[in-house]
Amino acid sequence: MGSWGRIESKYKKDIYLLIVTRSLRSLSFGYIAFLLPLYLKYIGFSVVEIGLYALAATVSGSVLLLLSGFFGDIYSRKKMLLLMSIFPAIAYIILISTHSIEIAFISSVLGVSLSPMGGGGGGGPVAPLQTAMIASRSDMGERTKVYSYLNTLAIVMAILGGVMSGFIIKFFQKSYYYYLFEIAIVLVFLSAALVFPISEEPDRHLIKEKKDFLPRKSAGNIGKSAMTSMFGGLGLGIVLPLLPIYFKHIGASEFTISLIYDASYVATALGFIASSWVERFFNYVRGILVMRGAGSLPLAIIPLVHSIPFAASIYILRTGFYQASLPLRQNVAMELYAPEERSRGASIAGLSRRLSYGIATTFGSILFQISMYVLAFFAASFVSFLDPLLYYIFFRKIDEANKINDEVKILNTKIN
Numbered sequence: 001m002g003s004w005g006r007i008e009s010k011y012k013k014d015i016y017l018l019i020v021t022r023s024l025r026s027l028s029f030g031y032i033a034f035l036l037p038l039y040l041k042y043i044g045f046s047v048v049e050i051g052l053y054a055l056a057a058t059v060s061g062s063v064l065l066l067l068s069g070f071f072g073d074i075y076s077r078k079k080m081l082l083l084m085s086i087f088p089a090i091a092y093i094i095l096i097s098t099h100s101i102e103i104a105f106i107s108s109v110l111g112v113s114l115s116p117m118g119g120g121g122g123g124g125p126v127a128p129l130q131t132a133m134i135a136s137r138s139d140m141g142e143r144t145k146v147y148s149y150l151n152t153l154a155i156v157m158a159i160l161g162g163v164m165s166g167f168i169i170k171f172f173q174k175s176y177y178y179y180l181f182e183i184a185i186v187l188v189f190l191s192a193a194l195v196f197p198i199s200e201e202p203d204r205h206l207i208k209e210k211k212d213f214l215p216r217k218s219a220g221n222i223g224k225s226a227m228t229s230m231f232g233g234l235g236l237g238i239v240l241p242l243l244p245i246y247f248k249h250i251g252a253s254e255f256t257i258s259l260i261y262d263a264s265y266v267a268t269a270l271g272f273i274a275s276s277w278v279e280r281f282f283n284y285v286r287g288i289l290v291m292r293g294a295g296s297l298p299l300a301i302i303p304l305v306h307s308i309p310f311a312a313s314i315y316i317l318r319t320g321f322y323q324a325s326l327p328l329r330q331n332v333a334m335e336l337y338a339p340e341e342r343s344r345g346a347s348i349a350g351l352s353r354r355l356s357y358g359i360a361t362t363f364g365s366i367l368f369q370i371s372m373y374v375l376a377f378f379a380a381s382f383v384s385f386l387d388p389l390l391y392y393i394f395f396r397k398i399d400e401a402n403k404i405n406d407e408v409k410i411l412n413t414k415i416n
Contacts, residue, residue, distance in 0.1 A: 011137035014198045018130055019150050021085065024191040025126075026154040028184035030161025032088075036095075036112065039177050043099045053108050058358055061111035062351050064125040069347025070213065072129045073340060077203045080343075081133070082195045084125040088112055089188035092181045128346030135334035135342055136202040143334065144279045147327035152272035159265050215341035215348075221395075222345045225333060226352035228391045232292075233353035235384025237360030238376055239299065242368050243315065249373070252308050260312045267320030274320075275327040283399040284332050285392055288325045292388035295322025300381035303373040325388070332398055 040050050064084065072080040091107035098104055111125060130150070138146050164183075169176045215222060239246070247257045271291075278287045295318045302311045337345035367376040 011199070011202055014137050014202070015134060015146055017194050017198050018134060019146075019153060021191045021194045022126075022130060022150055023153045023157045024187050024194070025085070025088075026157040027161040027164075028088075028180075028187045030158030031165035031180060032112070032184060035165065035177070035180055039095065039181075040104065042177060043104060044101055045104075049101065049105075053105060056105070056108035057112050058354070060109045061124060062354055064111040065128070065347050065351050065354065068125040069128040069343040069345075069350075072132065072343035073215070074213065076200065077129050077133050077343060078195065078198055078200045081126055081129040081198075082192055084129065085188065085192040085195060087125070089185045089192075092185050092188070096178055096181045127350060128343045131330050131334065131346050132342035133198075133203065136339060140331060140335055143331040144284075144327045145276050147330045148272045148275040151323070151326055152269050155265055155269045155272065159262065159269075162262070162265075215337070215344040217338040218336065218341045218345050221336040222341075222348050224390075224394045225336065225345065225349040228387045228394070229349045229353040230356045231390065232384055232387030233356030234360045235296065235380050235382070235387065237357035238364035238367070238380040238383070240380075241361045242364050242376075245368055246303070246373060247308065247311065250306050250308055250311060252312075256308065256312075260315065263312070263316045264319040267316045268323040271320040271322070271324035272327060274324050278324050279328055279331075284328055285395050285399050287328050288332070289388045289392040291321050291325035291328075292391075293385055294318065295320075295325070296384040296388070297381050299384070300378050303377045329391075332395060335398060336395065 037050050037054075040053060045053065064087070068080050068084050087110040091110040091112045094107040095104055131147075134146055134150070135143060165176075165180055168179055168183075172179055244257050247260065252260070275287075278291055281287070282290050298314050298318045302314050305311070333346060333349065334342055364376050364380070367373070367379075
């Protein structure tokens with residue numbers, strides 16, 4: 001199994017380019033999540049219209065998620081990655097080119113996300129493509145390390161983007177909207193440009209003249225992955241998007257809430273860094289069970305003590321534990337799907353998580369409205385824990401097979 005160190009794959013140039021393109025996009029995504037609703041209000045959207053925009057963006061983002069995975073497998077992962085990478089820039093250009101609500105609303109069909117980095121709603125349209133492209137350029141023993149690099153740098157860049165936006169907002173007042181969107185447009189196009197040098201060779205042999213549109217070879221494992229992802233989305237969606245409201249309820253100021261989220265981003269980065277060690281200590285699927293369990297079950301105790309430091313500490317720690325499992329989960333998923341069906345498998349599982357997350361937030365908002373915080377957090381804790389529990393039940397044989405492979409390698413080494 002891999003450890004934190006340099007990448008050994010013969011396609012490491014492609015892997016580094018994929019990491020850099022993700023990092024550049026994340027630099028702007030770190031502030032777009034809060035900038036976009038503020039800008040929509042600035043140009044005349046009502047709160048209800050902003051909600052409708054968010055709904056349209058979620059639905060269109062889900063459609064793009066499926067299209068990217070399916071056409072990436074069937075046609076070209078590189079070309080679909082290039083296309084999906086450019087869409088946010090087109091949306092930003094539309095937004096800053098008009099104060100018309102009707103025209104600005106058109107940008108929602110390009111799937112711009114209003115979810116912050118580190119959220120639980122699943123990845124955007126580029127996620128299944130990047131995940132599959134890295135898998136075809138590395139082996140299972142190195143993938144967790146590569147995914148941890150990818151996710152760590154992404155979250156670090158998002159933090160830097162948030163800091164940068166703070167300075168620009170402070171010094172440019174109302175015109176900061178346009179400066180930040182213009183910076184985002186440049187970053188998106190720069191990120192897309194770096195897709196061109198990536199080789200298609202590792203994926204080309206997977207693209208056949210005749211291929212089933214539906215991923216039949218991996219259908220069973222995709223269905224199980226989608227089911228577990230659904231429980232994760234349902235559980236975390238009940239409370240995570242509404243946590244600022246809870247922190248406000250127990251007396252936290254906006255500045256304090258901002259600091260809590262900054263700390264959670266740092267914990268996320270540390271979790272990603274630790275993922276290779278988690279893999280070595282617990283193995284793949286068991287590591288997912290332990291880390292996601294530690295990131296789910298503590299949610300139940302947050303409302304039991306009305307203390308800002310206590311609630312913040314639990315939230316920050318659970319975030320670090322939960323995110324430590326993400327590179328392992330990405331690695332295992334790529335082993336569960338046939339190589340030529342990986343993008344479609346990842347997009348279906350991501351869609352299941354995204355839709356269930358959105359539905360659960362509606363339910364959670366009702367519980368918050370009637371002040372049933374304990375029930376909301378308990379439901380979030382135990383429903384989200386079904387995700388890693390079922391994942392372990394379904395796929396624990398991955399660990400058993402990996403243990404046998406390690407023993408064979410040791411035996412061969414001794415013989416030689």
